Amino acid sequence: xxxxxxxxxxxxxxxxxxxxxxxxxxxxxxxxxxxxxxxxxxxxxxxxxxxxxxxxxxxxxxxxxxxxxxxxxxxxxxxxxxxxxxxxxxxxxxxxxxxxxxxxxxxxxxxxxxxxxxxxxxxxxxxxxxxxxxxxxxxxxxxx
Amino acid sequence: xxxxxxxxxxxxxxxxxxxxxxxxxxxxxxxxxxxxxxxxxxxxxxxxxxxxxxxxxxxxxxxxxxxxx
Numbered sequence: 143x144x145x146x147x148x149x150x151x152x153x154x155x156x157x158x159x160x161x162x163x164x165x166x167x168x169x170x171x172x173x174x175x176x177x178x179x180x181x182x183x184x185x186x187x188x189x190x191x192x193x194x195x196x197x198x199x200x201x202x203x204x205x206x207x208x209x210x211x212x213x214x215x216x217x218x219x220x221x222x223x224x225x226x227x228x229x230x231x232x233x234x235x236x237x238x239x240x241x242x243x244x245x246x247x248x249x250x251x252x253x254x255x256x257x258x259x260x261x262x263x264x265x266x267x268x269x270x271x272x273x274x275x276x277x278x279x280x281x282x283x284x285x286x
Numbered sequence: 287x288x289x290x291x292x293x294x295x296x297x298x299x300x301x302x303x304x305x306x307x308x309x310x311x312x313x314x315x316x317x318x319x320x321x322x323x324x325x326x327x328x329x330x331x332x333x334x335x336x337x338x339x340x341x342x343x344x345x346x347x348x349x350x351x352x353x354x355x
Contacts, residue, residue, distance in 0.1 A: 225310070225312050227312070227324050228314075230324075286317075286318075
């Protein structure tokens, strides 16, 4: 009897001809990391506009830090949940963005030292994020 | 590195998503392995071999020495 039951159990566990998986991969536009990135960017734009056009307390300038921190946490969580190839794509794009940011930084330093003008140092972080997104798109396309 | 993943999958009439679910990876990863654009890690290669109940060297064979990734 036990043998019959265990055979039935194992036959269910055998590899079926047609499989369905419950695993879902939601659209990248509804993922927390994307939504928090949008929230952070919108907060940054809104606060910058308010600081320029309205009389608002100075501490309001710190407001974008909160969604940026949540975005960072969501990004770390999403990277931890990725499979090995997706992690490789992220690592590749981060390395490319890092190197290109180094080049931009050296370029800005050169401009400043030569006295040609004042480079936008405060935008280096934004450049790095843009480069990372571009490098991610290229890496993802390469493995598609 | 060449592999017989597509053939083995087709023999079982699985879709890439089915195989990806079994291996707990994304469908894109399965596709990249099948097309030779990505070489899986040793743990994933062993998981594939275990899933198809075949020795690893019958599924994967060295190609022309160029590593896909």
